Amino acid sequence: MAVAASRTRNPVLLVLILAVTGFVVSARRSDAPWAHSFTAFLKLGLLVIGVRVVLQALLSTRSQGNTVLFTLPQIPLPDWAAGVKLGGQVTAEALVTALYDGGQLAVMLCCVGAANALASPRRLLKSLPGALYEMGVACVVALTFAPQLVTDGRRVRAARRLRGRTRASFRTTAMPVLEGALDRSVELAAAMDSRGYGRTAQAPRAQRRITALCVLLGLLGILLGVYALLTDSMVFPLAAGALAVGVLLAVAAMAIGRQRVSRTRYRPDPWALPEWLVVAAGAVAAGAMVTAAVLGVNGLLLAGPLVVPPVPVLPVVGVLIGLAPALAAPPLKKAVA
Structure with missing residues (x-):
């Protein structure tokens, strides 16, 4: 889905990709600690859109459109920054373009968040090829840090509410959250090392x-x-x-x-028809969007920021096939503590 989102700036397709991704997450999300990270990525996406629009408003020029919405106080800059301006006239074309660009990046981040919410880092690491065993510990820390960050954030906020502290304070919550998430990730890496993960043969x-x-x-x-x-x-x-x-x-x-690499096959994860259907659904969605881009299908890129977005059929069908994992995915398993 992230590949599909990277090929278009059409807001209709981006919203459709986000809706499909959110539906699959809500339908197949387990009760594991990392399953709540999708909401954090949604908030991060909104932050990305806001920052992109604000920066565009501060740095926009009349060359990006003629529909002036409002005028900001302009700050004079030295001669060596003649090509840059701060403030001035803000056009509708510039803001809409920034909204579409930020929306594309936000949807891609949400697709990554969906993968974090649905995939178990521990089970995913079991499938890591033997040639990459040196990266195993680093992968564990990287894959578990973001989900544990969200989990520890919820835990710290709940503890503050129990103490009667309803106002959120970044200074008093940031360090416990970061420390807890990093400690849990390092503990998992140490547990892997103590169990001989990545032990090499001669x-x-x-x-x-x-x-x-x-x-x-x-x-x-x-x-x-x-x-x-x-x-x-x-x-x-x-x-x-x-x-x-x-x-x-x-x-x-x-x-x-x-x-x-010597590795046991204790409790191997099955790879049957449901797993193949999930992989095929994602591949079809990405393939349909890439094929439409190669064929030059109208609607992936808009002719102008203020035009009505068209709805191309091939990309829409490909994205809708991405709903298949909501039904075809393997049954949910209880989280392992």
Whole structure:
């Protein structure tokens, strides 16, 4: 869904993506601590939109439109900043453009928040390829920090209400929240280390270096290919080639790396038809949007900020298929303490 949102600034499609994502989260969210992080990402998205609109109002120029809404006091700047202005006339075109740009980034953040709310970091880490075992501890801290931050924030606010302190204070709540979230993440990483996660078997030094090199080049190729496909900074054959080479190198590194990592398969997660349907729904939504962008379907990018947004059929159908995980996802499991 985040890939689909990155391909359009049409507010109709962005709102539809957000609605589909929110519906799936509300339908499949468990009672785990990380399941409440979607609301925090929604608030972060609103903050992004507000900051984007305010900055555009302060820095907008008449070249971005002629429909003047109001005029702010203009602050004179030195000669070396002649191309920048603070204040002055604010146009409707500039504000609407900023609203669409901020909305696109906000929807992408909400899609990331949905992944944090629905996916268990511990179960996700079990599927980490053996070639990436060195990153395991860092991944645990990174994946669990944001959900634990939200959980500790709710706990601190509840404790303050029990003490009769109804007014929120950033100074008295920020440090306990940050400290608690970081401590929980570090404790999980230490527990993994004590259980021998990522314990390596005997492997030649040359094999380890080849694996690390393949991982690095593969990740660079994947990042370059995905960035080029999403931003149209390269021609399609070159971007697709970079992505394909990166995937091949990453697969080769995983195949080599799994030979030197000892890992048990205790309680393996099943991968059956529901899991494939969930993956296919996300791939279809992203593929429909990318295909529409390649074919030049009208409606992904607006002709002007004040025009009525059209509703392209192909992207809408692709996004609506993203509702499938709400019904096809595996049954919910109780959170493990």
